[in-house]
Amino acid sequence: MDFSWSPEQIALKKQVVDFAQRELNADVRQRDREGSFSPDLWRKCGAFGVLGWFMPKAYGGSGYDLLTTTLALEALGYGCRDNGLTFALNAQMWSTQPALLEHATEAQKQKYLPPLIRGEQIGAYAMTEPGSGSDAYSAKTTATKTESGYLLNGQKMLITFGPIADFAIIFASTDPTKGKWGLSVFIVEKGMPGFQQLPVQEKMGLRTVPIGQFVFENCFVPEENRIGAEGAGGSIFSSSQEYERACILASQIGAMEHQLETAIKYARERQQFGQPIGKFQAVSHRITEMKLRLELARLITYRAAWAKANGSSTMMDSALANLYLGDAFVESSMDAIKVHGGRGYLTEYEIERDLRDAVAGPVYGGTSDIQRNIIARFLGL
């Protein structure tokens, strides 16, 4: 493993930081307060190329390797103060797009990937249901075969972009007697009869990205909208999860670096008892822990990305990265508030928002408990 960066990669990182700081930080507090998503910022990210970093040039992407993409996403998280936006970008990049790229037909790729990459359309990815979260494969949504396609019935919830997505990748059972092995994958487009996208659900953090529910009532989906073979849905989901778990939190590394720099600056400037608070070990050691978490988060993410890029199954590496980054951002966000004291608790200082956003990390893409289960199983326990 060699994690040194080329001059081109370092230049890309700088370009991304500059872009994010210049274009993505307007009105973050207001959008967070209102819980509003900005289509304009989404399109700017598409035009800058963010959504295509890991996608082949044939579909309008840049064709970057996984490590370069991870570095660029880290830079995005450093420059962009809107964790909801970076989460949303990562969600589409590491769930919807890889599922299409790796498992869709060429015609499906040509139809759906270019507008996603340009930021002109938004794609959702729907597995979770009211009765199946951690036990994902017990999903109850069904897809009943008809002469020319399938009729979908059921519900999905906690879907990133659910209320506004132009289309969604849906996991539904074509044979409920087979559990995971009866799951199949379908593309459902906005406006298809029988497909309802319910309104935005309010949440604690990541408030600038909409999350919601789908309802399917005899929703007809044509045969050509199925991705992969009937019954391959469980394996497609497992495969996609490796990307999602390894990479979806990459931007949090950049956010943690920004958080660290902010805490250091404050600890050097803020005077109490006649000296900068950073001179007190209680404060300096807390910031040291933030630095340690940042560097470990970097290494564990780069390692997972490197392993995935080298073709092996990275189920355990991805679970390790997701588990560590999820918890690390929560802990460092709490430490940042403690360093800033009462100011850290005030919204106007933009410290507390990170904590509200960070709490999602140990919950989505598999809870931290599920990540521990996966790791334990791969250790033979």
Place this chain on the structure above:
Amino acid sequence: MDIKEQIKQFIIVELAGQPGLALGNDDDLLLSGLVDSLGVVRLIGFLEEQTGVNIPPGEITIENFGTVNAMAAYLGAKVVSG
């Protein structure tokens, strides 16, 4: 040891952790829960390492991996098609 025996040994020892378990070539592995979803991931890694065959996720179905015989047939066809 042929591939069927290797698969059975891996399942019995590594996944089930029951060295005395009797496992037939046509015994159901997936619907019975003997091999669960994480077990499948470990099994695929083992098969790719042992055979050098790349197994795309879209081909990991119950038809191809539901029994030892099904896996052996799938892998045999992959080797022939090269």
